[in-house]
Amino acid sequence: xxxxxxxxxxxxxxxxxxxxxxxxxxxxxxxxxxxxxxxxxxxxxxxxxxxxxxxxxxxxxxxxxxxxxxxxxxxxxxxxxxxxx
Amino acid sequence: xxxxxxxxxxxxxxxxxxxxxxxxxxxxxxxxxxxxxxxxxxxxxxxxxxxxxxxxxxxxxxxxxxxxxxxxxxxxxxxxxxxxxxxxxxxxxxxxxxxxxxxxxxxxxxxxxxxxxxxxxxxxxxxxxxxxxxxxxxxxxxxxxxxxxxxxxxxxxxxxxxxxxxxxxxxxxxxxxxxxxxxxxxxxxxxxxxxxxxxxxxxxxxxxxxxxxxxxxxxxxxxxxxxxxxxxxxxxxx
Numbered sequence: 001x002x003x004x005x006x007x008x009x010x011x012x013x014x015x016x017x018x019x020x021x022x023x024x025x026x027x028x029x030x031x032x033x034x035x036x037x038x039x040x041x042x043x044x045x046x047x048x049x050x051x052x053x054x055x056x057x058x059x060x061x062x063x064x065x066x067x068x069x070x071x072x073x074x075x076x077x078x079x080x081x082x083x084x085x
Numbered sequence: 086x087x088x089x090x091x092x093x094x095x096x097x098x099x100x101x102x103x104x105x106x107x108x109x110x111x112x113x114x115x116x117x118x119x120x121x122x123x124x125x126x127x128x129x130x131x132x133x134x135x136x137x138x139x140x141x142x143x144x145x146x147x148x149x150x151x152x153x154x155x156x157x158x159x160x161x162x163x164x165x166x167x168x169x170x171x172x173x174x175x176x177x178x179x180x181x182x183x184x185x186x187x188x189x190x191x192x193x194x195x196x197x198x199x200x201x202x203x204x205x206x207x208x209x210x211x212x213x214x215x216x217x218x219x220x221x222x223x224x225x226x227x228x229x230x231x232x233x234x235x236x237x238x239x240x241x242x243x244x245x246x247x248x249x250x251x252x253x254x255x256x257x258x259x260x261x262x263x264x265x266x267x268x269x270x271x272x273x274x275x276x277x278x279x280x281x282x283x284x285x286x287x288x289x290x291x292x293x294x295x296x297x298x299x300x301x302x303x304x305x306x307x308x309x310x311x312x313x314x315x316x317x318x319x320x321x322x323x
Contacts, residue, residue, distance in 0.1 A: 019188070019233065020188065020191065020231070020233065020267070022188070022189045022190065022191050022192070022193050022231070022267070023189060023193065026193055070142070070146065070147075070150070071142070073143055073146065073179065073186055075178070075184075075185065075186045075233075075234075076186045076188065076233060
């Protein structure tokens with residue numbers, strides 16, 4: 001934790017439509033096996049909470065940059081950014 | 086000619102690659118440390134297998150930003166030979182030197198076994214000592230080797246002979262059963278358009294002595310040496 005004033009952003013990374021998701025498929029199969037037949041498909045993904053220096057400039061561009069360079073692999077994944085105060 | 090083997094934190098096949106070159110091929114080889122930017126005058130860089138940076142985030146995603154990779158990417162872009170084995174292949178796709186991505190094996194399990202490959206293109210720097218269509222036996226050991234790319238890009242790879250190795254059965258047939266990870270079209274290894282960067286999931290460095298179960302992998306190293314010496318020869322003639 002920093003003492004600096006900060007704000008938060010949450011980044012959601014998920015596989016692009018059409019990209020095979022073996023984990024999601026396995027989870028869905030497990031659900032069916034457990035008796036939860038209502039869940040027809042599961043797609044897995046991940047999220048990141050970023051704590052950002054409140055004084056930083058041009059932050060939208062920087063968030064987009066780190067998402068496409070590191071947090072997501074643009075070949076197979078897409079991302080969404082949710083900014084929080 | 087000199088081989089260079091990169092060691093990332095978490096690499097675990099770097100010594101195998103080093104040993105294959107030094108003790109079996111009897112070639113010159115140096116280790117290259119991930120924090121260094123010195124390629125030590127190597128003619129071919131090997132990105133070895135392992136779990137660089139613990140495979141955190143995505144396999145190969147963090148290794149791609151290490152200091153040595155800055156130099157490796159520049160070296161590759163200027164025509165230098167770079168081969169990625171297993172985790173090294175993942176680093177190459179993450180760094181954009183090879184197209185596509187390697188995702189979770191379709192069955193979700195880590196798979197460690199001998200597989201059969203068919204040499205689909207023997208006109209590369211990495212396969213010139215193989216016969217066309219040769220069936221070889223080389224081990225795999227990975228959890229994320231499922232080669233994925235979009236249809237158009239796959240077609241392009243196929244049409245231009247850039248699929249170098251394909252998983253097959255022991256008769257050389259491309260079957261679903263012979264595909265250990267769900268890779269599209271049973272793809273096991275690809276090369277870039279320029280022909281200097283190769284990525285493959287199977288481990289040729291683990292198949293270089295009879296005692297290991299196969300010596301088929303040695304031909305990859307012999308091919309590299311042949312390619313490098315003919316390059317030096319051509320340069321000398323100029």
